[in-house]
Amino acid sequence: MATDTIDHSVDHDHDHDGTIQSDWSGGKEPWRASYGKLMMWYFLVSDAFTFAGFLIAYGTLRVLSPTWPVPDFVFQTAPFNNLGLSHDVPLPLIFVTFMSFLLIISSVTMVRAVQEGHRENQSGVAFWMFLTVLGGAGFLGCQAWEWSNLIGVENMTITRNPFGTHVDHGVYLNADGSESNEVFKPGMSYLIHKAHASGHDAHGDDHGAHGDDHAGDHGDDHGHHPAYSAKAGDHGGYVTDENGFVKRKFKVTEGQNKGLIGTEEFGPKAFGALFFFITGFHGFHVFSGVVFLLIILLNVMSGLYVKRKNGYEMVEKIGLYWHFVDLVWVFVFLVFYLL
Amino acid sequence: MGHSYEESKKLVVKGLWLLAIITLIEVGVSLLGKGHIIPGLEDNNIVFIVCALVIIVLSLYKAYFIIYEFMHMAYEAKGLARSVIMPAGLLIWAIIAFFQEGSAWKANREYVKDRNMEGVEMVKQQPAVKSDTKHSGGH
16 A cells, blocks of 8 residues: 555545646645655755765775775774774774764654654654664764874874885885895785874884784784884885875885885875765765754654644654765765775 | 555665675675785785675675665566666676776786886895885875
């Protein structure tokens, strides 16, 4: 019965003698959906196209770039990494999985709020909406940490991507030009650190958390390396550029470039721009969703929707929006973190 | 809504478990394909492709579940569902077209070679490398 076509539903309509209503003025709703709900659906369709454009741009740029930082290396930090666990423990994708759970749970609580709305249960709607707000706010807090870590500690901006990727087999060099025991292979990513003028200051300890590569081949001595010199120039085992970024030297050990000495370089800068624009655009949706949820929560508590007697349709509409935010995250999570 | 209140509550619990477990499987498969669970597996191209396909299919299923159950699309009129889902079909062509474009760019770039070499400035191996390493100024 839920899948009736328009024609059938008109037949069931005893208030009108079979005439098809062309708009919402005749008391018969097209597709049995209110104007507001239908327009929310179409807004979401247009929004989906915006996000799809962003994500397809990400895919295209990733495909056309010679190298691309691997997500399990870029996203291997977590706040609890700095709290309890050792700095040398990489936690690939763990924190962002936690963020996904927050959104999934808040989506579930939103479904409960809508269900209580259908029963005209005012306190139930308010309770489940409040939990939804908490989930959304928690997600935003996590994203704030993720961003501040990437910007403040790892020095990523929309025009600079410190995550580079090796294209050859090779080995890093020691200060005297001899080969170290840190070998790498094509596809391995590295993070270019910024040298600190004062040696090991409060931020100096981030090397340990990110310095080791994702296969753990050469991570052991990174937490204890001597401070890099911030002075621009060649320092034997590494080159410090004019902005204080430390680019380590390595020797290629296989392939057509075998025997050549190279230095680490920044990764494709599109990565930083895409990351901040796409997760920022999604985060902005979460933020505005939380604001709208709060406004509607206040309206619920004030009893406004009790008077309307329409099964808390406004809660249903913000519910559609909130599920869409979760839906978009499914694809942001897929494209940025999983693949 | 096509469901009694009790049935609806059950559906919510089912949805929570479904989405949570699928997400965990996705993360597990992703880490497997990148060699975190079995080291060395990341070098196998077929493993990478299979893992990527599994993750994409699971994500599409998550999207389907959210739209059809949480957003109640399954209980809306057919016309509404069509008018929302069918435009999204255009995106399939967008994906094909843009990835084709991206591959063409890459092929062209590999032909020219300069972009590939830009990332790694090479100098002949010498005992002490002088600072004649030119910087490409970021890019």
